Amino acid sequence: MKKWLIVGLSLCLLACSNAPDTPISDFEFLTPRPFGYLNGDEIRHKIILETRNGVQLQRGGLPKRGAVNRWLNINQVAVNETKISGGFRYEINLVYQAFYAPLEVKMLTIPSFALPLAQGGNNASQTVPAWHFSLSPLRELSIRKDESGQYMRPDAAPPLLDNTGVVYGLWAALAVTLSSAGGLAYVYGYLPGLPKRRVFQRAAKRLASLSDTQIEQALTVFHQALNAVNGAPLFQHQLADFYQRHPPYQMADAQLRWFFQNSNQHFFSDTAPSSNGTLVNLRKLCAACLDLERG
Amino acid sequence: MMKLIALWAALLLGSVAMLVQGWTLVGISQSNRAITDLAAGKDVPLEKIINAAPEVRLARAMVFKKQQRYDEALATLNLILDAPDPALQAKIRYNLGNIYLHLAVVKTEAMAINEAMPLVALAKQAYRQALALDSQFWDAKYNLEVAMRLLPEMDKISNEEESPVNQKSQLWTTVPGFPRGLP
Numbered sequence: 001m002k003k004w005l006i007v008g009l010s011l012c013l014l015a016c017s018n019a020p021d022t023p024i025s026d027f028e029f030l031t032p033r034p035f036g037y038l039n040g041d042e043i044r045h046k047i048i049l050e051t052r053n054g055v056q057l058q059r060g061g062l063p064k065r066g067a068v069n070r071w072l073n074i075n076q077v078a079v080n081e082t083k084i085s086g087g088f089r090y091e092i093n094l095v096y097q098a099f100y101a102p103l104e105v106k107m108l109t110i111p112s113f114a115l116p117l118a119q120g121g122n123n124a125s126q127t128v129p130a131w132h133f134s135l136s137p138l139r140e141l142s143i144r145k146d147e148s149g150q151y152m153r154p155d156a157a158p159p160l161l162d163n164t165g166v167v168y169g170l171w172a173a174l175a176v177t178l179s180s181a182g183g184l185a186y187v188y189g190y191l192p193g194l195p196k197r198r199v200f201q202r203a204a205k206r207l208a209s210l211s212d213t214q215i216e217q218a219l220t221v222f223h224q225a226l227n228a229v230n231g232a233p234l235f236q237h238q239l240a241d242f243y244q245r246h247p248p249y250q251m252a253d254a255q256l257r258w259f260f261q262n263s264n265q266h267f268f269s270d271t272a273p274s275s276n277g278t279l280v281n282l283r284k285l286c287a288a289c290l291d292l293e294r295g
Numbered sequence: 296m297m298k299l300i301a302l303w304a305a306l307l308l309g310s311v312a313m314l315v316q317g318w319t320l321v322g323i324s325q326s327n328r329a330i331t332d333l334a335a336g337k338d339v340p341l342e343k344i345i346n347a348a349p350e351v352r353l354a355r356a357m358v359f360k361k362q363q364r365y366d367e368a369l370a371t372l373n374l375i376l377d378a379p380d381p382a383l384q385a386k387i388r389y390n391l392g393n394i395y396l397h398l399a400v401v402k403t404e405a406m407a408i409n410e411a412m413p414l415v416a417l418a419k420q421a422y423r424q425a426l427a428l429d430s431q432f433w434d435a436k437y438n439l440e441v442a443m444r445l446l447p448e449m450d451k452i453s454n455e456e457e458s459p460v461n462q463k464s465q466l467w468t469t470v471p472g473f474p475r476g477l478p
Contacts, residue, residue, distance in 0.1 A: 039443070040426040040436040075427060097430060099423055101443035138440045151400055152441045153434035155393050156386040158330050158354035163323045170316040177309030183302045294299060 023117055023124050025087065026050035034133040039101050041135075042075065043110070045094040047128060051087040054119055061116035063094065071100040072110065098135060105136045187294045199228045200290040207283050218282050219263045225289070226256075236260035248292040255285045330354045336361075349378040353387055360394055368394055385428035389435045392421030396442050403445065415446040 028048040037043065049057065057079070065074050076095035081088055096110055112130040116123065185191050188201075203225035210218045226234045229249075230242055236257070243250040262278060326348050329339045333354035344355050352375050359368035372391045378384045395418035402411035422439035425432055 038436060039440050040423075040430060040432070042430040073423075073427070097427060099426070099439065099443075101440040101447075138437055152393060152396055152438045155357055155360070155390045156434065157334065158350050158357065159383065159386070160327045160330055161323045161348055161350055163320055163327075166316055166319045166323060170313065170320060173309050173312035173316055175309075176305055177313055180302050180305035180309055184299075184306060187299060187302065 023051055023053065023055040023119065024049065024126055025052045027126055029128060029131075031131055034131070037098060037133055037135045038138055039099060039135070041098060043096045043098065043133065045096070045110075045131070047090070047092040047094070047115070049090040049092070049115060049126060050084060051090075051117065054087060055117050055124070056088055056119065057081070057090050058116040058118050061114070062092070063113055068096070068111065071098060071108070073097045073099070100135055102135055102137050103141055105134050107132055107134050109133075199225050200286055200293045204283070204286045204290055207279070207286050210279065212279050215278050216266060218279050219259075219266055222259060222282055222286060223263065225286070229293075236264070249289065251292060252285065252288045255281075255288060259285055326351050333358050349375040349380075349383060349387070353383070353390065357390065360390075360397075365394055365398060381428045385425040385432055385435070388421045388425040388428070389432065389438070392418045392425065392435070392438060392442070395421060396438060396445075399442075399445060412446060415442050418442045419446075 026048065027050075028046075030046040030048070032044060051057070059079060062077055062079065063074055065077055067073050073096065074094060075097050076093065078093040080091040080093075082091075083089075092115075098108065100106070100108060110131045110133070112127060114125040114127050116125050118124070182191075203221050206221045207218055210221070223234075229246060230238075234242055239253070239256060239260075243253070249256065259282070325343070329343055329347065329351050332339050333351070334357075336358070339351075339355070344351060352371055356368045356371035359365070359371060369391065372387055372394070375387055376384070376391075378387060395414045399411045399414035399418060402408075402414060419439060419442045422435050422442060425435040426439065429435075
């Protein structure tokens with residue numbers, strides 16, 4: 001009988017405990033030191049709230065930014081909500097600012113407020129307790145003029161305009177300009193010590209000065225240009241290897257093959273080929289190669 | 296071909312950006328010279344002020360204040376209250392509060408209490424706004440306290456003080472003036 005009585009009492013105690021039924025599983029009110037504040041200081045409060053059974057905080061019921069009373073303002077209200085198993089976790093950050101000029105150290109109170117909670121049609125609330133803190137005066141009770149005959153602190157000096165960002169921007173623009181100008185100089189072959197980039201530019205100039213009667217010289221000029229790019233004499237059967245080392249020139253494959261056939265006919269054939277249009281086509285090929293050379 | 300176009304575009308953009316940044320740098324340098332000149336008490340032509348940066352106009356307002364041209368100083372500061380930089384805005388509001396407080400002290404010493412009261416209220420408002428922008432603005436804290444001592448606020452902290460009996464004493468406590476202490 002006694003044993004049953006103990007079991008029954010234990011069950012009653014368990015039933016009375018509120019752990020599983022309350023909508024809140026955790027409530028923490030984190031506050032800073034409650035002393036040593038001065039007029040105009042900010043005070044930061046953090047509230048951590050965890051709910052169960054899908055109970056949610058009603059944000060409309062939170063304190064609003066603005067004046068709480070004549071001496072206390074709320075400057076910031078930030079709520080961070082995360083979902084946890086069975087409910088939600090809220091981190092509420094409140095930034096208060098006190099404007100009070102006590103004649104001596106004074107105990108003040110940030111008023112209590114309720115956090116409204118709801119789940120479907122059911123409402124509940126969690127009270128955030130009032131918080132007491134002491135605020136000190138900044139100056140002695142009797143106000144005297146300073147050496148310059150003033151009661152107050154002087155004006156703030158107008159600051160000079162900051163040019164750091166503009167200077168950085170100027171350097172960045174200079175770097176872009178110089179690097180792009182350098183790139184263009186390289187492409188157009190104006191950089192000393194990089195002759196290969198000017199191979200077809202020089203060839204084009206020389207071709208421009210030749211006439212239709214100087215086909216052999218023209219062909220020689222273009223051969224020399226191709227040899228210079230290849231680094232060794234280039235023949236038609238080596239074109240595939242040449243393209244592997246200089247892929248852009250593959251785009252002019254048909255014209256280059258025409259050039260080698262024409263050159264072979266000129267230099268090695270018994271019958272002299274017609275030179276009609278050869279120089280013009282050669283100039284076009286040189287211009288195409290010049291474009292490829294420039295990228 | 297695309298590479299060439301990209302290089303020309305980069306050169307064009309870089310050159311334009313260099314011109315713009317260079318022009319801005321010259322403008323900043325001129326503004327800073329104007330601020331330095333104004334702070335040294337030198338005159339700066341009006342055309343350099345009208346469209347100048349808020350910092351220059353703040354310097355101009357301080358010159359007005361030194362010359363005791365308070366209305367012009369207040370008008371100049373009111374025009375730049377919404378400066379985009381919060382730190383500068385705090386300084387503008389603090390200096391605005393200083394002008395109001397200075398005028399209030401002058402009026403109080405001349406026993407023009409009714410004229411002093413709204414000026415102190417405006418000074419307190421300006422200091423509060425400065426502190427809302429920068430809560431570590433020590434000079435603003437100090438001068439707000441000066442203003443609050445000059446015109447104590449009516450907000451009562453304890454319930455007893457809010458009783459109707461004590462409300463009668465409000466008239467007395469709102470008369471501006473500093474506690475002088477004992478000799």
